Amino acid sequence: MLHFAPYSAMSLLALAVCFLLVCVFEFVNGFHDTANAVATVIYTHSLKPKVAVLLSGFMNFVGVLAGGISVAYGLVELLPADVLSPPNGDPAVPMLIALFGTALAWNLFTWWFGIPNSSSHCVIGALIGVAVGDALLHTRSIGNSVDWSQVWKVLTTLAISPLLGLIGAGILYTLMKIFIKDPELYQPPQGEKPPHKFVRGLLIMTCTGVSFSHGSNDGQKSIGLIMLTIIGILPATFALSPNAAPHIAQIAPQAVIAAPLIDKYDHDGLRDEAVASVARLQSTDPTKVVPSMLRADIYEVIAGLKAVASNPQATAEEKKTAKTISGVLRPTVEYAPWWVRLLSALCLGIGTMVGYKRIVHTLGEKIGNTHLTPAQGASAELVGAGLIATAGYTGLPVSTTHIITAGIAGTMIGSGSGINPAMLTKIALAWVFTLPITVTIGACLFYVMSM
Numbered sequence: 001m002l003h004f005a006p007y008s009a010m011s012l013l014a015l016a017v018c019f020l021l022v023c024v025f026e027f028v029n030g031f032h033d034t035a036n037a038v039a040t041v042i043y044t045h046s047l048k049p050k051v052a053v054l055l056s057g058f059m060n061f062v063g064v065l066a067g068g069i070s071v072a073y074g075l076v077e078l079l080p081a082d083v084l085s086p087p088n089g090d091p092a093v094p095m096l097i098a099l100f101g102t103a104l105a106w107n108l109f110t111w112w113f114g115i116p117n118s119s120s121h122c123v124i125g126a127l128i129g130v131a132v133g134d135a136l137l138h139t140r141s142i143g144n145s146v147d148w149s150q151v152w153k154v155l156t157t158l159a160i161s162p163l164l165g166l167i168g169a170g171i172l173y174t175l176m177k178i179f180i181k182d183p184e185l186y187q188p189p190q191g192e193k194p195p196h197k198f199v200r201g202l203l204i205m206t207c208t209g210v211s212f213s214h215g216s217n218d219g220q221k222s223i224g225l226i227m228l229t230i231i232g233i234l235p236a237t238f239a240l241s242p243n244a245a246p247h248i249a250q251i252a253p254q255a256v257i258a259a260p261l262i263d264k265y266d267h268d269g270l271r272d273e274a275v276a277s278v279a280r281l282q283s284t285d286p287t288k289v290v291p292s293m294l295r296a297d298i299y300e301v302i303a304g305l306k307a308v309a310s311n312p313q314a315t316a317e318e319k320k321t322a323k324t325i326s327g328v329l330r331p332t333v334e335y336a337p338w339w340v341r342l343l344s345a346l347c348l349g350i351g352t353m354v355g356y357k358r359i360v361h362t363l364g365e366k367i368g369n370t371h372l373t374p375a376q377g378a379s380a381e382l383v384g385a386g387l388i389a390t391a392g393y394t395g396l397p398v399s400t401t402h403i404i405t406a407g408i409a410g411t412m413i414g415s416g417s418g419i420n421p422a423m424l425t426k427i428a429l430a431w432v433f434t435l436p437i438t439v440t441i442g443a444c445l446f447y448v449m450s451m
Helices: 009-043 049-066 070-076 092-112 119-137 148-179 196-231 251-265 270-283 291-310 316-333 340-353 356-364 374-392 401-414 422-451
Strands: none
Touching: 009 119, 009 196, 009 340, 009 356, 009 374, 009 401, 049 270, 049 340, 049 374, 049 422, 070 196, 092 119, 092 196, 092 422, 119 148, 119 196, 119 422, 148 270, 148 291, 148 374, 148 401, 148 422, 196 251, 196 340, 196 374, 196 401, 251 291, 251 316, 251 401, 291 316, 316 374, 316 401, 374 401
């Protein structure tokens, strides 16, 4: 349905549309997730709303620029190798529209009803949906077309991080009550009077930390999506890193080492593709190969090596060798130009400055049976900032929304006031249904547009 020759007028139009979609998605991600950082400073009148969102937007911007790209490529590698790096860019447009359309629609739906929801969850569900749609399109087993080990790793992180936020914030709040006796920390805001300087400073600090951490983690997701867009539609220009030359010389020698490992271990029925790719990398001068074809072969080999590393029959030495070879090959195909980082930072930062009121109200008044206090907000945000920042530099995508919401719930439990079961049920249902809904919509969109 949507197949365009690279660099044709239609492919350039499709590129513009997909760029618009990814920018809108990151903009929505900004204002959807902003409340996690600004809820306490606005709700307690520590900062005026405009000042708070400007601060948050700026720190999101800085966080994106300061963050790495490990989360970006950890996410996009949920896609099978043939979709992740199509040799001729052919399935790129259906993939991108299915991905962005699905994630954007669910994000807006939950925001409209004031339900804190994870943008990461939306993207992951849509990515899995594209992989499932690709499997159906090529009549392959779903089990063989989706990198379930990567999916499981990502979902495990998403599941554990809110529990850590819940427990960590609850413990920190309890410790604050023991060691800090300032009664103003434990009282809901009264009118529009701001708290005294110590409390204000604490809340502004936590707002700054969460905003920076959110940018360093969530900003990487849009970097990965932008790279998917430009590589998928303009593969000849962006398939390989501009600094790939020193790494290209290592491809053939590494392929020689990888060949017996991949040949020995059948990785989920896709062994033939990886064996063929590794053979081409050994026998062809990489400097004379079409960049998109070289990229496709490298990703097929990386997929094979990941399977070796996760195969229980492989020895510890073989697994170590597989990981080492992958580390040598990745810099050739995994990169992000400065302007991609800047575009992601701008979209997230600008989005942060609008649309925050619905979620702020939910976090401030509807998570627990009592209104949010400064100590509760600070505890949730301090723990959240630490977890998000750690994840951003280890390549693990986490949900700012999940962590902060769970952290506030933990402080409500720690204070003895309890949580609001009706609102927590709504949030839990949104979390539960996000994956099946986004997977289904993403798979259907990709399948229909690719036929």
